[in-house]
Amino acid sequence: MVLNLLSRYIEAGAGTQLPPERQLAAEFGVSRNEIRKALARLEADGQLTREVGRGTFVRAPLAEQVSELDTLQRSTSPREAMEARLLIEPELASLAAINASYKQIETMQALATQMRHAKTWEAYEQYDGRLHCLIAEAAGNKLLAAVHGIVNDVRRAVVWKWLDTRPSGPPPDYSSFDEHDAIIGAIEKRDRAGAMDAMRRHLRTTSDKLIGSPG
Template identity: 40%
Template sequence: MPGTRLTAEAATRRLRAYLRQQAHRPQDRLEPERVLAARIGCSRETLRGALAVLEREGLIWRHVGQGTFVGPRPAHEPIRPSVLAEMASPADVLDARLLIEPPIAGGAALQASADDVALLRGYALKSSAAPDWQAYEQADDAFHKAIARMTGNPLLIAFLDVLSSVRGRARWQRQHDLAFRRARKKEYAARQGRMHMAIVEAIAARDPAAAQQAMFDHLSAVRAIMVHETADRDERA
């Protein structure tokens, strides 16, 4: 199919030029993706990447099921979680987690069953024994999501899902990989695994205050490694 090899950068340039040529008015709806892809000369997958770039720049906005529109998103339209995740830095993510997750852990301490605690112990042990950052990320992600599910609150579960989606972004992965290596891999996993276990014990004891503090200590330690040490490295460079 002609045009499928167009690079993402070239597709983005062509899309910008196309929007200028069409002289769209603010909030005009663009053509469907299949039409735009043909006019730009790229695959629909490449087009979606270009649309994402323009959306982050505020040149367009998208509404699932309704289409893509020209201009910045109206004030009454929420920003899509995937766009927020793309915009957020690791520091942004960890700051948000520090505000949200300790109270969630406290709530879980009042709701968790014996089976819930057993599941958490398993995830904590897996994180302790993780040989690399990918394995640690998988166990850690499952651990935190499980705590949110224990609250039974669908909004809290959804918030954790949004924050979790950042783990798939290259920016987060690069920084976590660096932090994991700088903290000597197995030592990092073992240390965070012990902090996970402290959260488990507080939840098992049905102690909300202790669970909240243990979660705060864990996320603060991760932030110190991922954000502070990276900043120090950049200053020395």
């Protein structure tokens, strides 16, 4: 329902700025939590982008993006996707340790907690994707965040389907839980080197589960 109501803003075209969550909740007669979930879903689907200090904006229609993105998804191997992540995401984590707001850090911690309680891999993937996108956003560099967005879209298409998702959800001792905590902890401490190293270790673990370390 909320997604349908938000469609009027999506249809207004790329660059359209959405009202604040509080205003949207009042306009549609729903809770801010419902608005927040719907916005997160649209962001994950590539229809919205959130910019720190500016607001939420409509991205270019997927039809305009799909050709190039589809080509990348079809031609990129899991190894290439992980190599790209290893080059970009540790630096983003390092920058986030300097620039992340306290609210962003609190949201990172909340997402990490939600991942620990995820009952399905689908739910875990959504929280995981939001966490990594939030770290990229918190880095405070729009160009790097945009590059990360492309890498993340490709990663979702070519990496997750290779992971072993048995049983139906992540086990209680899933390695990524502690790895995410380490990344967020370093960001909270404003430890650039620690955040970079923690992100690199996390991505190497993911890579090893897929194909062995890309180097």
